Structures are given as C-alpha cells and as structure tokens.
Amino acid sequence: xxxxxDNFCKLAESYLFSEVARRINAFKQSHxxxxxxxxxxxxxxxxxxxxxxxxxxxxxxxxxxxxxxHGYGPEQGYPFLREAIAENDYRQRGIEISADEIxxxxxxxxxxxxxxxxxxxxxxxxxxxxxxxxxxxxxxxGGRAGEFGQDGCWNGVIYLxxxxxxxxxxxxxxxxxxxxxxxxxxxxTGSTITKDELQSWVDYALxxxxxxxxxxxxxxxxxxxxxxxxxxxxxxxxxxxxxLRSFSKNAGFTGTRLGFAVVPMDLKCKxxxxxxLWARRHGTKxxxxxxxxxxxxxxxxxxxxxxxxxxxxxxxxxxxxxIYDGLKEAGYTVSGGVNAPYIWLKTPDKMSSWEFxxxxxxxxxxxxxxxxxxxxxxxxxxxxxxxxxxxxxVRAMERIRAL
Ligand code: MLT
Numbered sequence: 001x002x003x004x005x006d007n008f009c010k011l012a013e014s015y016l017f018s019e020v021a022r023r024i025n026a027f028k029q030s031h032x033x034x035x036x037x038x039x040x041x042x043x044x045x046x047x048x049x050x051x052x053x054x055x056x057x058x059x060x061x062x063x064x065x066x067x068x069x070h071g072y073g074p075e076q077g078y079p080f081l082r083e084a085i086a087e088n089d090y091r092q093r094g095i096e097i098s099a100d101e102i103x104x105x106x107x108x109x110x111x112x113x114x115x116x117x118x119x120x121x122x123x124x125x126x127x128x129x130x131x132x133x134x135x136x137x138x139x140x141x142g143g144r145a146g147e148f149g150q151d152g153c154w155n156g157v158i159y160l161x162x163x164x165x166x167x168x169x170x171x172x173x174x175x176x177x178x179x180x181x182x183x184x185x186x187x188x189t190g191s192t193i194t195k196d197e198l199q200s201w202v203d204y205a206l207x208x209x210x211x212x213x214x215x216x217x218x219x220x221x222x223x224x225x226x227x228x229x230x231x232x233x234x235x236x237x238x239x240x241x242x243x244l245r246s247f248s249k250n251a252g253f254t255g256t257r258l259g260f261a262v263v264p265m266d267l268k269c270k271x272x273x274x275x276x277l278w279a280r281r282h283g284t285k286x287x288x289x290x291x292x293x294x295x296x297x298x299x300x301x302x303x304x305x306x307x308x309x310x311x312x313x314x315x316x317x318x319x320x321x322x323i324y325d326g327l328k329e330a331g332y333t334v335s336g337g338v339n340a341p342y343i344w345l346k347t348p349d350k351m352s353s354w355e356f357x358x359x360x361x362x363x364x365x366x367x368x369x370x371x372x373x374x375x376x377x378x379x380x381x382x383x384x385x386x387x388x389x390x391x392x393x394v395r396a397m398e399r400i401r402a403l
Contacts, residue, residue, distance in 0.1 A: 042385045055299035072288065123144060186340060211240055342386070345382050
C-alpha cells in the first residue's frame, strides 16, 4: 500500500490567502450587491509596463518564425537575463555577483518552497513571527516543523517574535538555528532592517554555521537610506546567504511569473557547493521560464522599463501613504508603508485579527489580511496592501474613517 507524505495532513486545511478568498466568496454570495474593495493579498493592479509588453510582442513574433523559434531554454535562465540581473541589481550597486550565481525561476514563492529540497530534513529552522506563511508551511511539508501546539507554534521551529516592542526587528535567537528565513522589506509588517542590523545576522550566521534565506521581493519599495537593497551589501554574506527576488512587485509580474535566486559560489556546506546543488535541482525539476517572459524581464532593466516600473512603485507608495495617513487620522496604531507596500495596524477594541477581518468586510466592505494568519505574534494585528487602484484606496479609507 502506498503512503502519502503525512506532513501535509498536519497543515491547516487551506493556505492563508485561499482562506481569505473563500471568506470573500461566501460574503459575496450572501451580499451580491456589496462593492467589495480588496486590500488583502498583495497582488498588483497596474498592467505590465509598456517596455515589457513590447518585448513580449517581439518575442511572440520570434516564436512564430521557424528560424527564431525557441524550444527548451537553459533551465537556469537565458544568459541575456542572468547577465542583466547581475549587472543591474548587483554590479551597479558595487556588488560582484556573476551571471552563473543567478537562477531564473517562476517566482520567489516557488523558490522559497523549493529551496528546502537541497537542505537536510534535520535542519532547525528559524522564522520571524509573524511571517510569510510559505516559509513555515513548506517546512511542515518537508518534515522539519515538528508538531503544531496549542500555542499556535510548531514545536520544531524557532520563532523570532517581531512586535511593536522590538520595533519589528528580530533579536538573535537563544536556540541556535541551521536555517534562518529573513524577509526585508518585510512581508507582512511592512517594516525594515538597517544595514548594521542585517550585518549582525550575517555575522551570527557565519559564527554558528547557519544559512540565511533572504527574501528581498520588496526591494524596489525601499525609500530610506541605510536600508540594504541586498543582503550581499553585508560583509561575508556570500558565504552564508541565498537571496530570493521577484519581478512580481516591482514590475507587475504576479500573473506572468518571474523571479530569481542568487546562490553564491562561496556558499558551501562541508565543501559542497550549494550553487551546484541548486543547479542540479533546477536542471532536474524545472525546464525554465518561458522565453517570452524572460525577454519581458530583460526589458524591465532598459531605461524605458526602469522609468515605467519606478512610476508604478511610486503609484503604490502613494497609496501606502493614503492608507497610513487615513488610518492614523481614524485613530489606528499603524506602522510600515514607508519602505514597503504593506501597512500593519493594531486592531481596535482588542478585536482578534479574524474578528476585525469580519467586521471590516461586513461594515466597510473592505478586505484585508488577518495578522494572526502570519503567526501567533500577528494576533491583534491586520495587514492592508497598497497594491489597489488609487481610487479604491481613497474610497476604502473614507469607509474606514466613517466606521
Ligand atoms: C502576500 O500578499 O503576502 C503576497 O502577495 C503573497 C505572495 O507574494 O505570494
């Protein structure tokens, strides 16, 4: 008799954003006329920028011609895109990352989950709390999380609480982890980390022999100085960190799918190169991102693409300011929204996160994400995203202010 991976049975029935979607659909069934404004999942609303669309059209034409057609591409990504990433995201910041340290993928979410393939099951994992749920759920699937307790924690995971008390910056753990997930600018809290604070994590990882999985999907939203754009700004990071990036939030590729992982040549475990392991994994389990999408990604780095995508980020950050100011005016305790498209607020009147979700949906027809869905320390908090249209963002704030 075959056996399933029992670890899947330990998980909550559905993924956080699937549960949010389920509740919205149920609400819409019972309130068919409600004009629901969605500020839950961090999905962009502006269309792909002109430079990317033009590149896609040209690539489609290539695919239509016998002499220019592309079948299987290199699994790790086409050299033109790997080179553009290495040059624009790293070398231009004075960081020496080579194209063969870049692995093009269908997004940071997939990379976040798949990275576990090359890490032993016995690794002790540390995550911030609250945290992007994919880090925890994929470690549950991989058998690294242990059992789920009454306290809302997995007993095999080290939780690093990030709350108002520590300014949403995690403290070094008392128990030594092997794998540390960090995400900055942070999803869900919208907070960030200074270069010195991140350096202390790099120093710590080097000292204890841990690897940092650094999710920098929201890098394009950094507006303040002294916030690192990449972990490789920190000394020694190439020896202890894998960085994950995405084209979803900076260039609107949530539907088209494009991201990449940086696995430095210097990153080794007992002499074994993680770059080689990841290349082996990629080559076996992945046939690469479509040529058309990679050409669109390349176009993001052109002058035109940079101007257009920066304008999109500015648009969303203007929404973030509308949300931040609107909530403050309405008397909420708010953070985030300065270097990130997420605003993190304290629920009023000691409401639980899900109570506030229902309240906001029912009374204002506005959808957000309950903080407790990101971990036990998120209880009593709530996340709103600035990825909606300006008009809807303004309307949502008017409704919330009127409550
Ligand atoms: C979020 O809302 O946290 C993100 O959109 C989820 C994701 O990027 O997968």
